[in-house]
Amino acid sequence: DAKTTQPNSMESNEEEPVHLPCNHSTISGTDYIHWYRQLPSQGPEYVIHGLTSNVNNRMASLAIAEDRKSSTLILHRATLRDAAVYYCILRDVLAGGTSYGKLTFGQGTILTVHP
Amino acid sequence: EAGVAQSPRYKIIEKRQSVAFWCNPISGHATLYWYQQILGQGPKLLIQFQNNGVVDDSQLPKDRFSAERLKGVDSTLKIQPAKLEDSAVYLCASSLTPSGNNEQFFGPGTRLTVL
Numbered sequence: 001d002a003k004t005t006q007p008n009s010m011e012s013n014e015e016e017p018v019h020l021p022c023n024h025s026t027i028s029g030t031d032y033i034h035w036y037r038q039l040p041s042q043g044p045e046y047v048i049h050g051l052t053s054n055v056n057n058r059m060a061s062l063a064i065a066e067d068r069k070s071s072t073l074i075l076h077r078a079t080l081r082d083a084a085v086y087y088c089i090l091r092d093v094l095a096g097g098t099s100y101g102k103l104t105f106g107q108g109t110i111l112t113v114h115p
Numbered sequence: 116e117a118g119v120a121q122s123p124r125y126k127i128i129e130k131r132q133s134v135a136f137w138c139n140p141i142s143g144h145a146t147l148y149w150y151q152q153i154l155g156q157g158p159k160l161l162i163q164f165q166n167n168g169v170v171d172d173s174q175l176p177k178d179r180f181s182a183e184r185l186k187g188v189d190s191t192l193k194i195q196p197a198k199l200e201d202s203a204v205y206l207c208a209s210s211l212t213p214s215g216n217n218e219q220f221f222g223p224g225t226r227l228t229v230l
Binding site (some may be wrong): 030031032034036042043044045046049051085087091092093101102103104105106107108 | 119146148156157158159160163171206208210212213214215216217218219220221222223224
């Protein structure tokens with residue numbers, strides 16, 4: 001599985017934007033970029049995913065570099081509820097092969113939000 | 116829409132005892148995953164089912180762990196006998212298909228403590 005690199009931790013203030021970076025220099029053409037987050041004592045929660053173009057949903061935005069070797073998850077206005085571990089994961093778009101679309105979690109980025 | 120259900124939420128056993136976890140995925144989801152999350156680490160895939168067939172169990176310690184999904188719906192994960200290092204949160208997840216273009220929905224997890 002292709003690997004991602006994320007900072008161990010980041011801090012933000014409430015109501016400010018947060019940009020969480022992710023490097024994935026060995027990404028393949030069939031890998032989707034997924035972001036999940038895990039709040040304390042809960043299971044991971046899907047945030048957003050994309051292939052080539054930038055994506056927006058009600059939770060966040062995903063900015064993907066033109067060469068796809070990096071991406072940034074953008075939380076437009078951080079709230080205390082956004083404090084979590086954020087995982088950037090590459091996932092093969094094809095069902096089948098050795099990966100079967102599984103999620104391979106790394107250490108993630110611990111986001112702390114200050115009031 | 117009901118989410119992924121897991122039970123029990125917490126379990127404490129002594130080493131060498133056996134334990135079983137139950138998972139009910141979201142209705143209609145063909146793909147079911149079991150993950151193990153050790154404290155301070157990201158979740159690690161143990162086994163993946165497509166309907167009632169296993170498609171990936173490469174990281175399942177088969178000498179002590181077993182899992183089944185007999186009717187392609189509910190699933191059980193069993194550990195027999197348990198070791199101290201099995202202390203972890205066991206997460207169940209499901210998705211419509213294994214494609215990398217689908218999100219995975221996670222349950223709340225079962226926290227296992229082996230004494």
